[in-house]
Amino acid sequence: MLRKISQIRKNRKKVLGLNERYLEYIRPNNLKKAVAIADDKILTKKILSKANIPVPKKIGVIRSADELEKYNFEELPISFVLKPVHGVRGGGVEIFYNRDKNGQWIKADGSRHDVDDIKIHCRDIIDGKYSLNNEPDTILIEERVRPHKIFRYHTFKGTPDVRIIVFNKIPVMGMLRLPTKKSGGKANLDQGAIGAGIDMAVGKTTHAISGKAGYIDLIPEYRIPVSGLRIPFWDRILRYSIEASIVTELGFATIDFLIDKDLGPLIVELNARPGLSIQLANDSGLRWRLKKASGIKVKTTEKGIRLAKDLFGGEIEEEIEALSGKDVIGIYETIKLFGAENKEYEYKAKIDTGADSTSIDKNIAIELGYKEIIDIFDNLNIPENLSREEGIILMKKYADELVPKYEKLADVNLIHSSHGTSLRPYINIELQIDNTRFETKATIFDRSKLNYPVIVGRKSLTKFLVDPSK
Amino acid sequence: MKILFEILAERGLSAYEILLLQKSFTLLITLTIVTTISGFFRYIVGLKSLNLYSPIILTFAFFELGYIDLYEGSDFLRGIKFGLFLFFIVFITSTLIYGSLKKIGMHYIPKITIVITCVVLTIILAIILTTLAFNKTGLVYLDIFSIIMITTLADSIVSTLARKTFKYTFTVSMQTLLTALLSYALISIDKVQEIIIDYFFIIIFIILILNLYIGKFIGLRVTEFLRFKDLLLVETSKNAKKNITDPKKQEKSTGA
Numbered sequence: 001m002l003r004k005i006s007q008i009r010k011n012r013k014k015v016l017g018l019n020e021r022y023l024e025y026i027r028p029n030n031l032k033k034a035v036a037i038a039d040d041k042i043l044t045k046k047i048l049s050k051a052n053i054p055v056p057k058k059i060g061v062i063r064s065a066d067e068l069e070k071y072n073f074e075e076l077p078i079s080f081v082l083k084p085v086h087g088v089r090g091g092g093v094e095i096f097y098n099r100d101k102n103g104q105w106i107k108a109d110g111s112r113h114d115v116d117d118i119k120i121h122c123r124d125i126i127d128g129k130y131s132l133n134n135e136p137d138t139i140l141i142e143e144r145v146r147p148h149k150i151f152r153y154h155t156f157k158g159t160p161d162v163r164i165i166v167f168n169k170i171p172v173m174g175m176l177r178l179p180t181k182k183s184g185g186k187a188n189l190d191q192g193a194i195g196a197g198i199d200m201a202v203g204k205t206t207h208a209i210s211g212k213a214g215y216i217d218l219i220p221e222y223r224i225p226v227s228g229l230r231i232p233f234w235d236r237i238l239r240y241s242i243e244a245s246i247v248t249e250l251g252f253a254t255i256d257f258l259i260d261k262d263l264g265p266l267i268v269e270l271n272a273r274p275g276l277s278i279q280l281a282n283d284s285g286l287r288w289r290l291k292k293a294s295g296i297k298v299k300t301t302e303k304g305i306r307l308a309k310d311l312f313g314g315e316i317e318e319e320i321e322a323l324s325g326k327d328v329i330g331i332y333e334t335i336k337l338f339g340a341e342n343k344e345y346e347y348k349a350k351i352d353t354g355a356d357s358t359s360i361d362k363n364i365a366i367e368l369g370y371k372e373i374i375d376i377f378d379n380l381n382i383p384e385n386l387s388r389e390e391g392i393i394l395m396k397k398y399a400d401e402l403v404p405k406y407e408k409l410a411d412v413n414l415i416h417s418s419h420g421t422s423l424r425p426y427i428n429i430e431l432q433i434d435n436t437r438f439e440t441k442a443t444i445f446d447r448s449k450l451n452y453p454v455i456v457g458r459k460s461l462t463k464f465l466v467d468p469s470k
Numbered sequence: 471m472k473i474l475f476e477i478l479a480e481r482g483l484s485a486y487e488i489l490l491l492q493k494s495f496t497l498l499i500t501l502t503i504v505t506t507i508s509g510f511f512r513y514i515v516g517l518k519s520l521n522l523y524s525p526i527i528l529t530f531a532f533f534e535l536g537y538i539d540l541y542e543g544s545d546f547l548r549g550i551k552f553g554l555f556l557f558f559i560v561f562i563t564s565t566l567i568y569g570s571l572k573k574i575g576m577h578y579i580p581k582i583t584i585v586i587t588c589v590v591l592t593i594i595l596a597i598i599l600t601t602l603a604f605n606k607t608g609l610v611y612l613d614i615f616s617i618i619m620i621t622t623l624a625d626s627i628v629s630t631l632a633r634k635t636f637k638y639t640f641t642v643s644m645q646t647l648l649t650a651l652l653s654y655a656l657i658s659i660d661k662v663q664e665i666i667i668d669y670f671f672i673i674i675f676i677i678l679i680l681n682l683y684i685g686k687f688i689g690l691r692v693t694e695f696l697r698f699k700d701l702l703l704v705e706t707s708k709n710a711k712k713n714i715t716d717p718k719k720q721e722k723s724t725g726a
Binding site for chain 1: 516632689694697700702
């Protein structure tokens with residue numbers, strides 16, 4: 001029990017609540033003027049298009065009951081979307097997919113609606129049924145976005161959307177919302193849609209929640225895993241979300257995208273009051289991410305994208321680490337070597353899975369206290385390019401002769417390379433890569449003319465997975 | 471505060487007038503207490519209400535329904551009994567009527583008017599029925615303004631129903647009721663009323679301080695601890711990672 005409480009106290013620092021969201025983030029970062037843009041879908045569209053950020057195409061606007069009577073619905077395309085301009089939480093949004101022979105439009109749930117039905121819905125919108133504080137509202141009619149093929153097996157009817165929270169010009173968290181049968185084709189978590197967290201580094205889905213029901217692994221309709229889905233155009237999504245936050249001057253906002261199969265990501269909505277369920281979908285708190293992102297000067301969009309990937313990506317990697325028990329490391333790592341009395345030395349190293357064993361530069365070996373061994377080997381005057389047979393004879397000879405004599409010499413071994421075979425001393429060193437410290441054998445070699453003073457080879461990498469893209 | 475009343479008495483105010491004044495002053499202060507409780511429930515506990523005014527309206531309706539007269543004071547249970555009775559009449563009638571009106575496409579305000587008309591009719595019927603059938607006259611003596619106040623809650627309920635699900639509306643209405651009941655219970659305690667009169671200005675000061683605190687409160691709400699319990703109860707990922715990558719521990723585990 002006590003452990004649980006201390007756990008909660010520790011984790012509490014990572015999670016963002018409604019009180020803090022408003023007082024610490026929305027109020028100081030979103031000026032009234034900026035919020036007014038986000039709350040008005042027509043204005044949002046105008047400002048974003050002006051900045052060359054793609055949005056779904058506008059078909060029409062109905063501002064009053066008069067305009068509604070005059071509006072010619074017969075001219076609408078077979079598929080379109082109807083929205084209240086000041087709508088909240090997706091209320092009042094209707095998507096029409098097709099039109100049948102009788103001229104009735106078909107919705108995602110298969111129901112058919114004629115012009116009169118649509119007009120009644122329009123009247124509700126104009127009367128303010130779906131707007132904040134029930135104020136009279138305007139109707140926006142948009143082209144319907146045709147969902148990208150990649151989501152075909154992940155969604156039930158509707159169109160999935162990608163939601164990015166941007167703070168201080170850095171995308172801090174993302175969520176993919178997938179419509180389900182329960183949500184009636186709508187990408188709304190309250191109505192039972194699936195929310196999947198996104199690894200910001202690669203744009204792949206990680207954890208997922210189903211509405212308010214909690215964590216899920218499989219999509220109920222298709223029984224396929226939610227995680228591991230790669231969101232197309234990820235870099236463009238990050239770029240547009242930063243640009244949108246810059247042109248609207250929203251310091252803290254969610255940017256909602258739909259991904260069209262031809263046009264790519266389109267911004268459908270901005271929200272100056274980011275929802276908090278995204279934390280559950282990502283199985284991660286927003287608070288620590290916002291704290292990390294605040295105070296950084298982001299001068300270019302590129303820097304914002306890079307920061308998002310570096311600071312908030314890597315959940316998938318951590319998951320692999322947890323599953324395999326191995327650290328994921330890149331090709332170039334800064335490593336630590338330990339000399340006498342545990343003294344630390346830091347070097348740049350190349351992680352080389354093509355090399356059999358680790359090799360370190362002569363000068364490093366001297367610093368670490370292996371001068372004696374190097375001198376002995378230098379005095380032996382072993383020719384550089386041996387044949388295999390000669391090498392084996394020499395190796396056996398010195399292994400028997402020297403290894404028992406010198407404590408610091410672990411072994412002698414033959415190294416075969418394109419230059420021929422050479423005999424090298426092996427020493428035991430203590431090596432640390434990415435917080436893991438271990439003992440390994442290394443050869444000494446004059447690497448002063450090479451780029452990296454240390455090469456870490458296969459024999460020293462049994463505890464790691466190497467990711468060349470890192 | 472006592473001194474003020476003594477001065478007023480010297481200036482020729484009768485005992486009855488002073489009692490009246492004391493009652494109005496208490497009620498005025500109670501208003502700030504109820505809004506403080508509302509704020510506490512919203513920002514620290516995390517209970518939502520239909521809107522800002524509904525718990526306040528409901529609390530005072532309870533209070534007035536329980537109030538008999540200046541000399542007899544109030545009856546706590548009477549307030550609860552009639553208050554709950556009226557509240558549920560309003561809630562059930564408005565959800566039922568709204569549900570049946572939903573299918574007919576209608577403008578919003580006429581729709582609300584029809585709902586309110588039906589609520590009013592139900593209340594009138596209830597009064598007639600209880601007096602005729604059960605010979606109870608309790609409802610006859612009820613304060614009419616309290617009844618009107620509770621009836622106006624129909625608008626809050628219907629506008630919530632229009633935008634959200636029934637489940638949400640029900641939960642939020644129950645939370646409104648809970649907030650109102652607790653506020654009513656607090657202000658009904660005689661001792662509390664005495665304290666209000668005795669320490670009038672100190673109470674105002676405390677209320678201001680409390681609201682400054684609630685107004686600046688950025689911690690998680692009680693309901694958020696429940697909402698994010700999955701996030702709050704996970705082992706810190708750093709520890710989990712340490713266990714795996716600590717070579718000595720790993721060797722031990724593989725050795726065993």
